[in-house]
Amino acid sequence: MGKVIVVTSGKGGVGKTTSTAALGAALAQNGAKVVVVDFDVGLRNLDLVMGAERRVVYDLVNVIQGEAKLTQALIRDKRVETLFLLPASQTRDKDNLTPEGVEKVITALKNAFDWVICDSPAGIERGATLAMRHADVAIVVTNPEVSSVRDSDRIIGLLDSKTLKAENGETMEKHLLLTRYDSARAERGDMLKVDDVLEILSIPLLGIIPESMDVLRASNVGSPVTLADGRSAPAIAYFEAARRLNGEALPVVIPGDKRGLFGKIFGRRAA
Amino acid sequence: MNLLRMFSRQQSGAAARERLQVLLAHDRASTGDSELVTKLRDEILRAISKHMEVDADKVSVKLERGIPVSTLFVDVEIPHDAERKAA
Numbered sequence: 483m484g485k486v487i488v489v490t491s492g493k494g495g496v497g498k499t500t501s502t503a504a505l506g507a508a509l510a511q512n513g514a515k516v517v518v519v520d521f522d523v524g525l526r527n528l529d530l531v532m533g534a535e536r537r538v539v540y541d542l543v544n545v546i547q548g549e550a551k552l553t554q555a556l557i558r559d560k561r562v563e564t565l566f567l568l569p570a571s572q573t574r575d576k577d578n579l580t581p582e583g584v585e586k587v588i589t590a591l592k593n594a595f596d597w598v599i600c601d602s603p604a605g606i607e608r609g610a611t612l613a614m615r616h617a618d619v620a621i622v623v624t625n626p627e628v629s630s631v632r633d634s635d636r637i638i639g640l641l642d643s644k645t646l647k648a649e650n651g652e653t654m655e656k657h658l659l660l661t662r663y664d665s666a667r668a669e670r671g672d673m674l675k676v677d678d679v680l681e682i683l684s685i686p687l688l689g690i691i692p693e694s695m696d697v698l699r700a701s702n703v704g705s706p707v708t709l710a711d712g713r714s715a716p717a718i719a720y721f722e723a724a725r726r727l728n729g730e731a732l733p734v735v736i737p738g739d740k741r742g743l744f745g746k747i748f749g750r751r752a753a
Numbered sequence: 754m755n756l757l758r759m760f761s762r763q764q765s766g767a768a769a770r771e772r773l774q775v776l777l778a779h780d781r782a783s784t785g786d787s788e789l790v791t792k793l794r795d796e797i798l799r800a801i802s803k804h805m806e807v808d809a810d811k812v813s814v815k816l817e818r819g820i821p822v823s824t825l826f827v828d829v830e831i832p833h834d835a836e837r838k839a840a
Contacts, residue, residue, distance in 0.1 A: 628769050635777050671764030678770040682777060 484515075484595045486588060487727075488617035489659075490641075492633030494604030496625045497661035500697055500707065502601040503531045504717070505621075507706035508724035510565035514596040517556065519587075520570035521613035522603035523579060529569045532559065533704025543571035546583030552590055561709055566595070576609040588616040606636065611644050618647070619655045619727075621688060625662045626674040634658075634683055657688035659723060664693045665738025676736055689723030691716050692737035779818050790816050797827055807831060 489502045499522075506518040520528035523543060529535045534557050540550035545568075552568075559565035568591070571578065591598045602613035614620060620641050624634040638656060647654045660679060667673040680687055691697075692715050700710035708717045708724075715737065722732055794814040801807050811830035816823060 628773055631773055632776060632780065635780065639781070668766075671766045673766050674769050674773075675766060678766070678773075682770070682773055 484592045484598055485618050486592060486598045486600065486616050487619045487621060488600045488602055488614040489621045489623060490602040490610065490614055490637050491623040491630070492604065492606060492610075492637040493625075493630045496623050496630050497659075497691070497697075498604070498623050499527050499531050499601055500701065501621065501623050501659055501661060501691070501720070502528060502599050503706035504708045504720040505724050505727070506597070506599050507559075507562060507565055508708040508721050509597050509599075509727070510559070510562045511708065512724070512728075513564060515564045515566075515594070516597045516599065517566040517568055517591055517595045518599045518601060519568045519591070520601050521579070521609050522601065523570045523574060523576040523609055524572065525603065526570035526572050528601050529557075529567060530704065531701050532567050532706065534559070534567050534569070535704070538569045541569045541571040542587065543574045543578045545587055546578065546580060552587065561705075576603075576607070579609065579612050581612065581615065584612050585616060606640060610637075611640065614641060614645050616646055617641075617654065619657070621657050621659050622683070622685065623659045623661055624679060624683070626660060626664075626668075626676070626679055628674070631674065631679055631682060638683060638685065656685040657727075658683060658685050659688045659691065661691040662693045663690050663737055665736070668736075669738070687734050688726055689719050690734060690737055691719045691723075775818055775820050778820055779823075790814055793825070797829075801829060805831060 489498050489505075491498050502518050506516050510516040518528060518532070519542065520526050521542070522528070526541075529538050537557050540555035542555070544550040545552050545555050555568055557567045557569065559567065588598060600613045600617065603609040622634050622637060624630050641654045641656060642648050645654055658680065660676060664673060668675065676687070676690060694714065694716045696711055696714035697707050697716050700707040703710060707714065708720050711717055712721070719737070725732055794812060797814060798807070798809055798812050801812070807829060813826075813828045815826040817826065
């Protein structure tokens with residue numbers, strides 16, 4: 483039985499889709515069977531970031547409405563053979579997502595894959611609440627910036643109240659993924675510090691992804707950043723985050739941190 | 754000139770943290786009653802009206818959010834002859 487992850491944030495443009503693609507590819511490159519699911523019905527983009535936009539025939543809504551079989555809608559990645567994409571519909575609207583339909587699809591995917599990664603739409607409406615509903619683990623994507631942190635706080639509240647786990651009295655496992663981290667701005671003191679964000683949101687840190695041209699370049703060519711250039715700084719950060727998802731206790735290094743070797747060895751550890 | 758500005762400018766990251774801490778404390782608490790200040794204003798006005806005549810427009814109630822405490826400002830304008838009239 484696979485694990486269901488929701489990648490969510492409340493605010494748009496913080497890096498949910500980029501992170502879904504990068505983490506999905508990173509996990510699959512290590513041999514796990516991974517499916518990334520786009521929940522942004524009407525505004526799909528995961529297909530574009532994954533470079534599969536020309537291969538979409540059927541989508542999540544088709545499967546829910548019974549117009550296509552799940553196996554027909556799944557698109558296998560051309561680079562990593564254990565990586566699959568279930569695209570969202572571009573033409574229908576999000577009312578076509580029914581709670582029962584979503585549950586059926588997620589259950590089927592859980593039985594076939596090791597990881598089911600759901601890319602949530604921005605906002606706190608139907609699409610977002612259905613994307614998080616069946617999750618075992620939540621990745622809250624946050625930029626070190628006031629509006630993103632506030633929206634993440636709101637999303638954490640929803641994860642703790644509107645999900646199946648919460649309704650069954652269990653606690654949702656939540657991780658913070660801090661993206662678009664700019665070490666030059668941090669050094670000038672013009673950015674929220676990592677510790678500030680951690681203290682305010684009080685969920686454990688999964689990783690810090692540096693702001694980088696490599697992320698834009700990867701999306702331009704339709705490749706998850708972990709596949710486009712595995713040795714770039716953001717790719718390394720995503721690979722490490724993927725290992726932490728697998729339960730490894732890797733310490734998190736703040737990008738551009740000027741601590742010496744000693745500081746790095748005894749640096750912060752992922753909670 | 755630029756150098757001076759660079760040294761005198763406060764680091765904005767710290768301001769962001771402080772504003773967020775106050776804001777979120779209230780975001781988390783205020784999911785229930787968004788009409789609190791209006792209700793307080795009505796009840797305060799009613800309580801005062803029992804003892805003296807006040808103009809409803811001259812009662813202002815404001816809530817200033819802070820950490821660790823918020824402050825409720827109640828400002829009531831009482832005309833000079835109000836006490837005599839009520840008595």
